[in-house]
Amino acid sequence: MTNAGDLRPPSTLPLDRQATVQSSPKVSTADTLATVNAPASSISPSNTDEVVLDITDLNVYYGDFHAVADVSLPIRRNQITALIGPSGCGKSTVLRCCNRMNDLIEIARVEGSVKYHGVDLYDQDVDPVEVRRRVGMVFQKPNPFPKSIYENVAFGPKIGGFSGNLDDLVQESLTKAALWDEVKNKLSESAFALSGGQQQRLCIARAIATSPDVLLMDEPCSALDPVATFRIEELMRDLKEEYSIVIVTHNMQQAARVSDRTAFFTVDTDRSQRTGVLVEFDDTGTIFTKPTEQRTEDYITGRFG
């Protein structure tokens, strides 16, 4: 069994430990979670070594099924981290542990820790609702609410008790999602009137309207055509100035194009079950040009998967 943590380049190891310690003076209540969440602007954007989400020894079980084993993965600020690998390798499962979406699956059980600015998301007193307001999510298929474009974007801020100018926030979010110019004259129309690509950008606008600092994207382009995919990828590059992005993708070219770091997962066939494991995690350039692991190279070069 490969220990994913050992696969990180040695130079980054002390740094992320340091960052974790800096931002986590042993606190764990939901209240402290609120104070730890500093706006992105207050921290120098050049400090991309800061670890926003630190996944350590993550094991996920669905009932008796061991879905993901021993994953350790630091997600850094203002970077795009891509999770790639064949179907069933647990990359979506890992992603969904980052905002506790797995809580919705009754039989799911999570072991290990996912530290968000030093606070373990799986601590007893952490409210998943609080977590999801800071760690936004964009899904595989565009899933706008059957409401107007405006209401879709305003939904998160409204339930979050946003008290500022909602119109401005909606405009700002839609602008960041590169959708404003296309929809500014039809904000009250149904979100279903938009094309698939526009709907997905609307979902991104909706996610960033709650001002999260991490965006999780679960194969956000798999239901889109190449043009719409291209636009989302461009958008992601803009968004990483402000957010830390984790993207699950089946498309290796996409990972190579947009991400800074890439984690390669696979299904461990040595085990009795089809358990997902992290094989290698490194800079995207390294993963795609000179991976350390044979399994990574086989996958990248299309020998399997």
Add this chain to the structure above:
Amino acid sequence: MTTTTISLSGNPKRHRRERVVKRIFWASAAVSVLISAAIVMSLIGRATTFFVEVDKSSLVDIGWFPRRGLYDLLTPLAGTVVVSLLAMFVAVPLGLGAAIYLSEFARPRVRRFLKPILEVLAGIPSVVIGFFALTWLSPNLVQRVFDSAGIFSMLAASIGVGILITPLIASVSEDALRAVPTSLREAAFGLGAKRSETVRKVVFPAAISGIVASMILGLSRAIGETMVMFMVGGAVGGGIRELNPLRPGTTMTAAIASVATGSDQVVGEGLTFESVFALGFLLFVFTLVLNTVSDRFVRRARERY
């Protein structure tokens, strides 16, 4: 070079069998149309006779005494309106509450246990509910709360009818709620919505057409319900126009039933017999309109998302 003619016309025996099968199904569909038509025809004939020959001044009088020539149609109409509306007051909160609990909150194990119970409740014959309303609800609930109520009252009947239609409303609206795609719930949870917020602001609005349809179905069932009112309503043979639910009253269906069963063994004079057809016709129109409206809603529900 030999040319062989390929026959693509198929086996004539199979064609014949196909035609026969088609005719059998056509016949079954035709029978239901015929029966509906026959019902309408049988109603219209006598109802027309009644409306043509009746002394118009007796159509609005102090009450409904068909055997004495007082055909105040407003009496059974008022009874129907009072009883079905009160029944809805009982059934809508109970039915919707159960539906929301089953679809959004109940764990699968609880759901597997509760759903069949609900279905058993739906299968209880109305005569049993009528008996329950007369011997238990009326003395133990209605008469205890309201001193002025007798053992026969429209209120006791209303609660009985309400219990009768609760499972219908619960089961149809539960279907509507469950038909809302999981992706919408995930979107709401992903934005940090609590379960109750997700239900109130996303799932419920998305299912509203189906929920309204369930209510209209419940209402038309309440209007058509005969036995409970017949047993508990009191003034079945005829009665004074009454809007107070604590007093006995009659509904259109109970009035028809009492003349049809001849509970007082009197043939009646003049148009007694015909008056029942007039009521029946009114009732038919009433429920037809409701069912059409409900059908619209159901169709709209299908198109929503």
